[in-house]
Amino acid sequence: MIDYKINLIYQGEFNKSNLNALLDITENQLDATNEKNNVRKKVYNIIIECLQNISKHAYIDFSNKETRYSTFIVGNNDECYSICTCNAIKNENIEHLKMKLLIINSLDKQGLKDSHTDIISKTTISEVGGAGLGLIDIARKSGHKLEFDFIYYNEKCSLFILKVKVSKE
Numbered sequence: 068m069i070d071y072k073i074n075l076i077y078q079g080e081f082n083k084s085n086l087n088a089l090l091d092i093t094e095n096q097l098d099a100t101n102e103k104n105n106v107r108k109k110v111y112n113i114i115i116e117c118l119q120n121i122s123k124h125a126y127i128d129f130s131n132k133e134t135r136y137s138t139f140i141v142g143n144n145d146e147c148y149s150i151c152t153c154n155a156i157k158n159e160n161i162e163h164l165k166m167k168l169l170i171i172n173s174l175d176k177q178g179l180k181d182s183h184t185d186i187i188s189k190t191t192i193s194e195v196g197g198a199g200l201g202l203i204d205i206a207r208k209s210g211h212k213l214e215f216d217f218i219y220y221n222e223k224c225s226l227f228i229l230k231v232k233v234s235k236e
Contacts, residue, residue, distance in 0.1 A: 071142030071149055074185045078138045081122045081154075089118060093146040100199060100234060109208050110148045110233050114141065115209075116201045117152050117231065125154035126224045156227040161217050165225065171202055180206045209233050 070090040074096055077089055093114050123138045129135055137154035156164065174182060183203050206213055214230040 071144050074141045074143060076138070076140050079136050081118065081125065081137050081139075083122075086118050086122060089139065090115065096141075104147070104231065106148075106233065106235055107117075109151070110141075113150055113208050113233060115206050115232055116205050117150055117229065120201050120229075121152055121154045124156070126157045128155070128223065142161075143235075145235070147235055148229045150233070151228065153228045156217070156223045157224055161225060161227075165215075165217065167202065168213055168215050171206050174206075174209055176220055178211075183190075183207065205231055 075089070075093060077085075079085065092199075094111060097111055100107065100188075102110075118139065121139070123170050125137050138152065140149075142149045142150040142151075167196075169180070183200060185204070186200055202213065209231050211232040211234070214232075216228045218226040218228065220226055
């Protein structure tokens with residue numbers, strides 16, 4: 068197991084003001100490092116995508132605090148940054164998301180680029196404000212396979228865990 072220094076942990080609601088505060092904190096933390104500019108930029112852009120995914124796609128059951136809140140963690144070690152998110156997802160949406168992630172992970176760099184271009188040329192913006200590019204963008208920018216898991220919670224929902232690595236080189 069690789070050890071990480073934790074830079075930020077947040078668990079709570081992901082509303083607009085909380086998202087802006089998290090982005091400000093992470094941007095300030097990244098700016099204070101000696102990381103190369105391209106690494107800081109990649110990490111920050113991936114964080115934006117991850118937070119947008121939570122705010123747009125998390126299942127929220129207001130009667131249940133444990134599924135209402137999502138989790139966001141940023142850590143790093145000598146080799147890479149790790150961005151981890153955890154949010155509730157409706158059980159009925161798991162299979163579609165799992166297949167999408169498996170397809171993304173099966174693509175090489177050129178395949179991700181081609182898929183991105185294809186989606187842009189053929190897709191309209193959905194009602195939640197995206198064209199389905201977020202996970203592809205995350206995979207392209209990170210240069211690593213996306214790690215994910217689903218943990219059953221109850222008959223309505225499960226927890227979706229996404230872990231993204233960004234190399235420091």
